[in-house]
Amino acid sequence: MTGSSNGPMPCITRNGLVEISRIELLSDPSKEWGNFSRMLRKYNLPQYRGWGDLPRSVLPAMPDAAMLQRVAGVAAFAQRKANEQLDALQMSAMINARGNQIAVDAITGDRHEYRRYY
Structure with missing residues (x-):
């Protein structure tokens, strides 16, 4: 998909970018x-040239306590x-390994006892 400049479009909407910026800020x-200061210097946008450096004030x-709590909640959920x-995935791998061993035993006629300790 391409934008009006015929370049690739970002994978995020403008609203998504604003929300991510707000959360990080x-x-x-x-x-x-x-x-933000580095971005303004790098892109040297005409409407901001006369402003000078972005004041820290x-x-x-301080970080917003509610936003920190929200971010911690999202991180805990993701974890x-x-x-x-x-x-x-571990359970699926164990089931597949057991199924493969049963198939090999059925084909070869050998009976082996395998014990895996996890």
């Missing part, structure tokens, strides 16, 4: 102040989901 204002002095997926 409220979670770590000092870091984002540096990022335009952003919150739980990742652990669930890992557990499911």
Whole structure:
């Protein structure tokens, strides 16, 4: 998919970019102040040229507690989901290994007792 400039379109909408920027800004204002300052210097946008450097005081002095809690909740949820997926993959691998061994035993006629300790 291409945009009006015939270049590749980003994978995120404008609203998504604004929301991600807001989350990052409220979670770590000092870091984002540096990022915004570097961005303004790098792209040298005409409408901002006369402003000079971005003052630190335009952003919150401290991270927003509610946003930090939201970010921590999302991170905890993502960790739980990742652990669930890992557990499911491990179980699937054990079932597949057992099924493969049963198939080999059925073909060869040999009976072997395999014990795996996990």
